[in-house]
Amino acid sequence: MRVLMIGDIVGDAGRSALQDHLPRLKRTHRPDVILVNGENAADGRGITRTIAREFFGSGVDCITLGNHAWDRREIFDFIDDEPRLVRPANYPEGTPGNGFARLALPNGELTVINLMGRTFLSTLDCPFRKADELLAEVKGPVLIDFHGETTSEKQALAWYLDGRVSAVIGTHTHVQTADERILPGGTAFLSDVGMTGPYDAVLGMEKELVIKRFLTQLPVRFEVGEGRTQLNGVLLELDPSSGGARSIKRIRIDDDEPWFE
Ligand SMILES: C=C(OP(=O)(O)O)C(=O)O
Numbered sequence: 483m484r485v486l487m488i489g490d491i492v493g494d495a496g497r498s499a500l501q502d503h504l505p506r507l508k509r510t511h512r513p514d515v516i517l518v519n520g521e522n523a524a525d526g527r528g529i530t531r532t533i534a535r536e537f538f539g540s541g542v543d544c545i546t547l548g549n550h551a552w553d554r555r556e557i558f559d560f561i562d563d564e565p566r567l568v569r570p571a572n573y574p575e576g577t578p579g580n581g582f583a584r585l586a587l588p589n590g591e592l593t594v595i596n597l598m599g600r601t602f603l604s605t606l607d608c609p610f611r612k613a614d615e616l617l618a619e620v621k622g623p624v625l626i627d628f629h630g631e632t633t634s635e636k637q638a639l640a641w642y643l644d645g646r647v648s649a650v651i652g653t654h655t656h657v658q659t660a661d662e663r664i665l666p667g668g669t670a671f672l673s674d675v676g677m678t679g680p681y682d683a684v685l686g687m688e689k690e691l692v693i694k695r696f697l698t699q700l701p702v703r704f705e706v707g708e709g710r711t712q713l714n715g716v717l718l719e720l721d722p723s724s725g726g727a728r729s730i731k732r733i734r735i736d737d738d739e740p741w742f743e
């Protein structure tokens with residue numbers, strides 16, 4: 483089972499980078515399933531129904547979210563109707579939407595779980611214990627999008643779940659890490675998959691505005707950057723019956739590393 487996961491799509495620039503590169507990524511890697519993190523897709527904050535439909539229309543099978551899940555209030559009107567749009571599972575009991583999706587594929591089922599870390603982020607329920615609870619009900623390949631700030635929390639969750647899930651792939655920092663590996667129990671791991679969107683920017687935001695905030699320490703409203711774009715993702719090959727990972731390969735497309743695909 484070949485899984486293509488594309489990192490945090492930021493604003494219009496991220497959406498057009500996805501449209502630019504996805505057809506070629508599909509041709510080259512022939513993924514059975516395509517996942518994106520879409521929590522920054524609407525002007526950098528949240529997601530709308532129109533954007534979610536656009537992603538599904540271009541071949542995306544599941545959209546995961548994170549701390550910006552609720553930034554567009556309209557999400558409350560449609561998240562309960564869209565089982566392929568997944569918010570962190572460790573929000574408190576009663577939060578709208580689903581924390582996981584079961585995707586039926588020609589060669590088996592893939593369960594996608596979204597969890598959020600608690601270090602430097604909101605204090606949600608424990609993601610480790612929430613994973614235990616969800617995994618008690620699930621069989622077959624499982625991919626976890628672990629939306630978190632720190633590499634330590636991400637590594638710890640991956641080791642905690644080694645041998646129990648196919649992959650723990652980090653999102654949220656918008657910077658791709660180079661630590662991809664398959665842990666001894668068969669769980670593929672990458673601390674952060676990176677982002678898709680403006681390249682000459684700070685984590686996707688207009689760099690002058692971010693610099694201004696650092697220089698002045700005053701509130702400055704960030705806008706999504708413009709100009710050149712990047713796309714970051716990861717390609718996984720999973721055993722469809724055991725769920726174990728066979729390979730993990732990073733994808734990075736930008737003007738400095740156009741060959742690394
Ligand atoms: C890069 C992000 O960080 P922040 O929480 O500061 O927006 C994000 O969540 O998209």
Ligand SMILES: [Mn+2]
Binds near residue numbers: 521548629653654
């Ligand atoms: Mn985030």
